[in-house]
Amino acid sequence: xxxxxxxxxxxxxxVNLSGFGIDPAAVWISVGSRAVLTAMQNDSPAPPxxxxxGVVTVSELLRSVRDSLERRFPLLWVGGEISxxxxxxxxxxxxxxxxxxxxxxxxxxxxRAVLLQRELENGARIEARARVTLYEPRGRFQLxxxxxxxxxxxxxxxxxxxxxxxxxxxxVFDAGLKRxxxxxxxxxxxxxxxxxxxxxxxxxxxxxxxxxxxxxxxPVPVQGQGAAARIAAMLGRASERADCDVLLLVRGGGSIxxxxxxxxxxxxxxxxxxxxxxxxxxxHETDFTIADFAADARAPTPTAAxxxxxxxxxxxxxxxxxxxQSITREMRRxxxxxxxxxxxxxxxxxHPAARLAANRDLVLQLNAxxxxxxxxxxxxxxxxxxxxxxxxxxxxxxxxxxxxxSITYDASxxxxxxxxxxxxxxxxxxxxARGELLLVVEGKEKPNL
Numbered sequence: 312x313x314x315x316x317x318x319x320x321x322x323x324x325x326v327n328l329s330g331f332g333i334d335p336a337a338v339w340i341s342v343g344s345r346a347v348l349t350a351m352q353n354d355s356p357a358p359p360x361x362x363x364x365g366v367v368t369v370s371e372l373l374r375s376v377r378d379s380l381e382r383r384f385p386l387l388w389v390g391g392e393i394s395x396x397x398x399x400x401x402x403x404x405x406x407x408x409x410x411x412x413x414x415x416x417x418x419x420x421x422x423r424a425v426l427l428q429r430e431l432e433n434g435a436r437i438e439a440r441a442r443v444t445l446y447e448p449r450g451r452f453q454l455x456x457x458x459x460x461x462x463x464x465x466x467x468x469x470x471x472x473x474x475x476x477x478x479x480x481x482x483v484f485d486a487g488l489k490r491x492x493x494x495x496x497x498x499x500x501x502x503x504x505x506x507x508x509x510x511x512x513x514x515x516x517x518x519x520x521x522x523x524x525x526x527x528x529x530p531v532p533v534q535g536q537g538a539a540a541r542i543a544a545m546l547g548r549a550s551e552r553a554d555c556d557v558l559l560l561v562r563g564g565g566s567i568x569x570x571x572x573x574x575x576x577x578x579x580x581x582x583x584x585x586x587x588x589x590x591x592x593x594x595h596e597t598d599f600t601i602a603d604f605a606a607d608a609r610a611p612t613p614t615a616a617x618x619x620x621x622x623x624x625x626x627x628x629x630x631x632x633x634x635x636q637s638i639t640r641e642m643r644r645x646x647x648x649x650x651x652x653x654x655x656x657x658x659x660x661x662h663p664a665a666r667l668a669a670n671r672d673l674v675l676q677l678n679a680x681x682x683x684x685x686x687x688x689x690x691x692x693x694x695x696x697x698x699x700x701x702x703x704x705x706x707x708x709x710x711x712x713x714x715x716x717s718i719t720y721d722a723s724x725x726x727x728x729x730x731x732x733x734x735x736x737x738x739x740x741x742x743x744a745r746g747e748l749l750l751v752v753e754g755k756e757k758p759n760l
Contacts, residue, residue, distance in 0.1 A: 373445055373447045374447060376445050377444060380444060380445055381442065381444055383443075386442055386457065387443075388438050388439070388440055389438070389439050389454060390410075390439075391408035391409050391410045391439075392409055392410065392434065393407070393432065393433055393437060394407045395433075396432070401421060402421030403419065403424065404418070404419040404424050404431060405417070405418055406431065408439060415452070415454055416451060417441065417453060417455075417456050418446075418456065419431075419455075419456040420455070423456065423458070426458075427459060428469075428473050429472075429476075436461070436462035437459050437460065437462050438459070438461070440459075441455055442454065442455045442457065467567050467571060467574075474574060474576055475604065483583055483605055484604045484605060489606075489608070492588050492619070494622065496555070496621065496622075497556060498524070498526070498556055499527070499557055499620055499621060500529055500587070501526060501528045501558075501561065502529045502531055502558055502559065502560045502561075503531065503533055503561045504530065504532055504533045504562075505530045507562060508563050509561045509562050509592075510561070510613075512612075512614045513561055513614070513617045514526065516614050516618060517617050520618065520624060521622060523624070524621060527555055529548070531545040533562040533573075534565075534572060535572075539573075539577050539578050540577055542572060543575075543577040546560070546578075546585055547584065549585070550586045550587055553587065555587060556588075557588050557620045558585065558587050558590070559613075559616050559617065560602060561592045561617075562592075562593045562594065563594070563613065565594065570593060573591075573593050573601065573603075574602070575601070578601070579604070579605035582602060582607075583605055588608070589607050590608045590610055591605075591606035591608075591610065592610035592612055592613040592617075592619075717742060717743050718741070718742045719739055719741045719742075719750075720740045721733070721737070721739060722737060722738055722739075734752065736752060738751055738752075739751075
């Protein structure tokens with residue numbers, strides 16, 4: 312809602328600066344939404360007295376303005392968007408807080424900045440608890456920020472974010488820790504109040520989906536002071552007893568205050584410590600609690616939690632019928648395949664006499680093939696032998712002698728190749744094709760030149 316639409320009684324009162332020569336219309340404090348506007352009363356006992364006539368110094372003027380601002384505006388929440396964020400080496404934070412029409416400079420000193428649960432960021436929309444003041448050395452109007460929270464959230468939601476961030480850092484919400492819900496539970500435990508409408512919804516849903524299920528109710532208050540500790544204790548007791556296959560932690564809808572017990576750290580840790588899978592169905596579909604993030608499965612409503620944890624009897628019967636049909640078809644198929652296989656083996660079955668006759672014929676065939684192979688091998692070997700003999704005969708000296716040649720040996724038995732090496736009276740031996748001749752050298756003819 313724009314500032315023009317806010318009624319005059321909800322506006323913050325202006326600062327009376329007319330005595331200092333400053334236009335009163337020049338100083339306004341924008342606090343964002345109408346929800347955080349608070350009527351501020353002037354806590355000074357009397358209207359500020361104008362200064363004594365005469366000339367005042369700049370420091371005196373600014374000091375008076377600062378005192379007037381700090382008296383007029385005590386701590387208040389101011390909403391806007393962070394920009395121009397800077398951090399000094401001293402640890403102080405300086406930034407501008409702005410909305411669509413105006414902006415104001417802010418400072419957050421180190422002693423306050425170290426207490427922040429999350430770091431400041433440019434562009435973040437926040438609500439700052441601040442004091443209106445004036446920085447005299449520069450004559451600068453500014454806000455001294457004491458605390459910061461996310462815009463549009465109250466203390467409970469801010470606490471919700473802190474707990475969620477802490478448990479997330481510790482790995483409590485890791486997907487790897489979540490367990491599968493049993494497909495066919497025999498017993499379901501319900502952790503809730505006996506007076507809760509959610510219990511009736513869960514029991515009705517379980518009875519409709521599967522009347523054969525055993526249901527164990529673990530009564531515990533789900534709202535009010537100390538309910539979180541009792542919920543955590545009941546989850547631990549149900550885990551130790553191990554009566555059930557799955558636990559349902561359910562509650563109907565409500566405000567964040569009504570559902571706050573499910574945002575407590577003790578409940579989240581008890582869910583993770585449980586040896587039994589836990590389904591959380593708290594509030595409506597748009598409601599999220601810390602327990603939802605820690606649970607093994609989250610359901611938008613208690614009824615949905617019951618449906619998630621329990622298999623439908625109708626669906627199971629349908630699956631059973633489908634399985635029976637599948638088994639029937641498979642058995643029929645296997646019997647048909649077996650009959651076809653039997654026919655094949657029957658065709659391959661032969662009388663022993665016929666098998667002996669077939670083997671006898673095979674032996675005769677092999678014998679004939681062996682005899683033919685042996686004769687062929689002998690024929691090839693004879694032909695090769697003849698070829699070798701012909702080649703050997705061509706190299707036989709006796710064959711040469713049979714054509715009219717002779718071989719003459721000297722007294723030492725060496726073949727005589729040159730007549731010059733023969734002396735008169737030397738005994739020679741000549742070999743003919745048939746027989747040998749003994750010769751005595753009587754003379755030698757001179758070689759023809």
